[in-house]
Amino acid sequence: MKLVTAVIKPFKLDDVKNALESFGVNGITVSEASGYGRQRGHTEVYRGAEYTVDLVPKVRIEVLVDDADADDVIEVIVKSSQTGKIGDGKVWSIPVEAVVRVRTGERGVEAL
């Protein structure tokens, strides 16, 4: 199994969610995140005082998938979250050792 993690622009969340649903993913975990990549942050001005805000708001999506689906899921996320502009985010996957469904105790792929 793999854990696919994506950090994307917040306004693309719905598109990604719908795309993953159509692909057949059963569940996702979403959290609000902040950070920066090459685009860095932005500048705000309050009463003439300029502040640089380095960390921009992002959304982090985590999906547990079967090994065979990992590349496809990454592709689905990239396609549905892409705007082509700087700051679109990143997607990566890492191997997962164990997954347990808490309600039933099922393990492994059964638990996805």
Added chain:
Amino acid sequence: MTPSSGDTAWVMTSAALVLLMTPGLALFYGGMVRAKSVLNMMMMSFGALGLISVLWVLYGYSMAFGNDVGGGLVGNLDFIGLEGLLAADPLGGVEGEVAGIPPLAFVGFQAVFAIITVALISGAIADRAKFGAWMLFAGIWATVVYFPVAHWVFAFDGYTAEIGGWIANDLKAVDFAGGTAVHINAGAAGLALALVLGKRIGFGKEPMRPHNLTLVMLGAGLLWFGWFGFNAGSALGAGSTAALAWINTLAATAAASLAWLAVEKIRDGHATSLGAASGVVAGLVAITPACASVNPVGAIAIGAIAGGLCALAVGLKFRFGYDDSLDVVGVHLVGGIVGTVLIGVFATADAPAAVDGLLYGGGIDQLGRQAVAAGAVMVYSFVLAFAIGKLIDVTVGFRASEEAEIAGVDLTTHAESAYELGSVTGGGYRSGTGTTIDATSREKVQA
């Protein structure tokens, strides 16, 4: 003699409007600080509401409006505990002409001025003051600075007592609703306290963005609304003077807001909501002393000048390195000076104050009187506020600990947090005996 019902109704309504300015100020200031210290910011205003009201009734009114003890410096204690005012003759009554208002209506109207003046100072010491030390400062500063200065500026001979204060009667500077006594006074005290307490941790380096600009705009709106009572109510009657003060309060404020936005657009590239709200307050401050001595076009001029200058003045703290957190100096001291001094330029004898300024052929005499009044209040307030602040700082300590400041003074001084947004905090109710009442307590799990 029976007081005028119309005048009395207007003055009492105005007093209630001015009272609302202090919670409005709490919102205006509260939105500008970070989320971790908004309650402390608002509590400094609410603390002043409580403390200054009580002091005013006990002895503040008497110090401000009792008969002068000499030199126009402070009133005597004839009215201590509002002694003798329950059945007194109306104030300002002239047999057969003006019926006047009950003394207690005037007491109430002036009480709310004292409260807001003290509350205004708190913007200079956001995020880092101990609440107890602030309350101590508020009581002492009101007693030795505000009450006497209100006597100087607002106590006219023969109104509440035979002899009043020196600025009103001897110097004859024009300050209709408190450019000196309220705004220069609070602004100078704010500067002193900002110096006594020192900079916030991270000032000028870390971002200290306003956490809620909608609160700021709501607060500015309430201030503007209440300010109609502040200025038009200062006519102490419902007549043509009040009407002029009302229109001037509209015109100057609107012009100041536009001017502030124009400065921002040209300098920073964006017209901001904080700029619009700040411009409103700058305009209100500047027209306060002038609202019965200029015509509405003069009011627009004063407002526009104040809005532009204050928009520039708020940058001074970064240049000189003092942390006047919410710009009490840049808005109230600068705006107060602009309004007070410009009376000497824009005043017209057609207005109720009946004084001609420079532009209307009055020469520079009035300008000089205005400058003396502004300077005297500024120096007196600054020196005493600095001394009181230092005294509190070396005895009980004025500034919260470094740890408290970083965690947020809301939590450390009030044991509260303003916003409960997260759901994963854990814990349960704690009863007086220290036992925890919690759905997941051991007994329930075992049962």
